[in-house]
Amino acid sequence: MNQKPEKLIDKKGLRLDGRKPEDLRPIKVDVGVLSNADGSAYVEQGKNKILAAVYGPKELHPKHLSLPDRMVLRCRYHMAPFSVQERKSPAPSRREVELSKVIRESLEPAIFLEYYPRTGIDIFIEVLQADGGTRCASITAASLAIADAGIPMRDLVVGCAAGKVDDTVVLDLMDTEDKIGVADVPVALMPNLDVVTLLQMDGILTLEEFEKAVNLAMEGCKKIYALQKEALKTKYMTVKEVEE
Amino acid sequence: MPTFFEKRQIVTPGELLAEGDFLAGENTYAEGSKIFASRVGLADSENKKVNVVALKAFYIPEIGDIVIGTVTEVGFSGWNVDIKAPYEANLRASDVLSRPFKPQADELSQVLNAGDLIVAKIAAYDRAHDPQLTVGEPGLGKITRGQIMRVTPTKIPRVIGRKGSMISMIKQETGCQIILGLNGVILVTGKNPEDEELAMVAIQKIEEESHTSGLTDRIAQMLKEEKAKKEENKK
Numbered sequence A: 001m002n003q004k005p006e007k008l009i010d011k012k013g014l015r016l017d018g019r020k021p022e023d024l025r026p027i028k029v030d031v032g033v034l035s036n037a038d039g040s041a042y043v044e045q046g047k048n049k050i051l052a053a054v055y056g057p058k059e060l061h062p063k064h065l066s067l068p069d070r071m072v073l074r075c076r077y078h079m080a081p082f083s084v085q086e087r088k089s090p091a092p093s094r095r096e097v098e099l100s101k102v103i104r105e106s107l108e109p110a111i112f113l114e115y116y117p118r119t120g121i122d123i124f125i126e127v128l129q130a131d132g133g134t135r136c137a138s139i140t141a142a143s144l145a146i147a148d149a150g151i152p153m154r155d156l157v158v159g160c161a162a163g164k165v166d167d168t169v170v171l172d173l174m175d176t177e178d179k180i181g182v183a184d185v186p187v188a189l190m191p192n193l194d195v196v197t198l199l200q201m202d203g204i205l206t207l208e209e210f211e212k213a214v215n216l217a218m219e220g221c222k223k224i225y226a227l228q229k230e231a232l233k234t235k236y237m238t239v240k241e242v243e244e
Numbered sequence B: 001m002p003t004f005f006e007k008r009q010i011v012t013p014g015e016l017l018a019e020g021d022f023l024a025g026e027n028t029y030a031e032g033s034k035i036f037a038s039r040v041g042l043a044d045s046e047n048k049k050v051n052v053v054a055l056k057a058f059y060i061p062e063i064g065d066i067v068i069g070t071v072t073e074v075g076f077s078g079w080n081v082d083i084k085a086p087y088e089a090n091l092r093a094s095d096v097l098s099r100p101f102k103p104q105a106d107e108l109s110q111v112l113n114a115g116d117l118i119v120a121k122i123a124a125y126d127r128a129h130d131p132q133l134t135v136g137e138p139g140l141g142k143i144t145r146g147q148i149m150r151v152t153p154t155k156i157p158r159v160i161g162r163k164g165s166m167i168s169m170i171k172q173e174t175g176c177q178i179i180l181g182l183n184g185v186i187l188v189t190g191k192n193p194e195d196e197e198l199a200m201v202a203i204q205k206i207e208e209e210s211h212t213s214g215l216t217d218r219i220a221q222m223l224k225e226e227k228a229k230k231e232e233n234k235k
Helices: A093-112 A133-148 A175-180 A206-244 B093-097 B153-160 B162-174 B193-208 B217-232
Strands: A025-032 A038-045 A048-059 A072-079 A117-131 A157-167 A168-171 A181-192 A195-199 B015-019 B028-031 B034-037 B041-046 B049-054 B064-073 B077-084 B089-092 B115-125 B129-133 B147-150 B177-180 B185-189
Touching: A038 A072, A038 A133, A048 A072, A048 A133, A072 A093, A072 A181, A072 B034, A093 A117, A093 A181, A093 A195, A093 B093, A117 A195, A133 A181, A133 A206, A157 A175, A168 A206, A168 B015, A175 B049, A181 A206, A206 B115, B015 B049, B028 B049, B049 B129, B064 B089, B064 B185, B077 B093, B089 B115, B093 B217, B147 B193, B153 B162, B153 B177, B153 B193, B162 B177, B185 B193, B193 B217
Parallel strands: A072 A117, B089 B129
Antiparallel strands: A025 A038, A038 A048, A048 A117, A157 A168, A157 A181, A181 A195, B015 B034, B028 B034, B041 B049, B064 B077, B064 B115, B077 B089, B115 B129, B147 B185, B177 B185
C-alpha cells in the first residue's frame, strides 16, 4: 500500500478497492454508543472509524466565552495516535485545529443556537482509524450525536466528498485516491432543506468537472442521510420491540 | 394541506411533517408554510397544531415548576443549586430565612450546605437571567429522608398520567409519598425502604415503556403481584 500505484482506475473503470466511480464505501452508523456523554454516535465509512460525543447544553466554562444571545458551539476534532500508519503525535496539529473549526462551522447552521443563550455545547470527535474523507464522516457522526443529545436542530448534517482521480470524477475518495488524485471536494449538506454548509476544494478542476463533483457529492450525502435517519430511528425502535 | 406522518410515528430532525395551514407545536419549527421536526420523537397533530413528543430532551426551567435540586455552592447571600438544566439556579438567603438576612449573624452553611437536596419552585426565569428558586411554600424545602431517582424530563407527564391517575395509583399501592420534580428528579419517601424500592421499580418501568398503551393497568397489576410476593415471603 505504501507504493504509489500507477493507475488509480483500471481498464474496466474500477477503482483500487473495486468500486465504480459513483459508489460509496460501505457505511455503518450507530447512535448512542457512549453512556457517559449526553449524545454520541459511531460511524464507519470504509476503513474510517470515527466516534463523536456531545455534552450540553450546559453552563460554559470559562464563563467569559458565553454569549448573551445564543449558545456557543465548541468542537474538537482529534486523531488518535494509532489512527494512521506512522504514529501521530497526540497533540493537536495545525490540520486538526483547522478541521475542528471547519466542522464546527458546518454544524452551526443546523442547530437552533438562539434557543438557549449563555450556554455551550461541546463536541468531541475522535478519529480511531483514518482512511481519507474523515472530515466528512466526522460531520456525519457529530450531527447524529447532537440529535441523540436531544438538542433541537433544523436538519441533520451529512458530509461526503467527491473528487477527480486520473481523468474521472469519483465519489467518496479514500486515502490513496485523496493523496495521489487530482482534486478533492468535500461537501456538507442539510438534505431536507437543501442547504450546503461546507464546500471546500483541494486541487485543480475545470468548471464542468467541479459542477459534476459537487452534484455527485450531494447525491452521496443523500444516500448517507437515509442511513443516518435509519440509525436514529432504530435506536428507539429496538427499545420499543423489546418491551412489546 | 397534507401531513406527512402517521400518528405516533418516530421522526428525526429535519423531517417534513406538514405543509399548508398548520401551526408548529412542540419540538417543531416552521419554514414558510412547511413544518419540520427539530428533535427525535413521536409526531402527533392536534387540531391544526403539529407536535413532536421528544424521546430525549433536557429540562428547561419555567416559572412555577416544582423542581428537585442539589446545593452546589454556599455564597455570600444565597446558594447555587444544580437543577439538571443548562442553567444553574439561585436561591436567596432571605427567601429561606423568611426574615431580613444579616450577613454578620447568619451562617448560611448551617441552614443549607453543599450537597443538600431541596424541593423548590422556580420563582423567576427568563432568557437573560438564571432561574431564581423559592422554598417559601408548604411542601418545599430541604429533603431529610427518602430516595432520589432520575428520569428523562419529557417522561414526567407520563409518570403523572391522565389527570394524575398513574401517580395516585402508585402512591396508593405502595403507601409512599412521591414528589415529581419537573426537571426529571423524583423523590420517593415511604415507611420503609422496601416500599420505596417498589415505587421506584414502577417508575422505572413507566420510563422504559412510556410509549406503550394500557400502561396504568399493567403497572397496577405489577405492583399488586409484587406486594403479594412480599406477603408470602413474610410468612
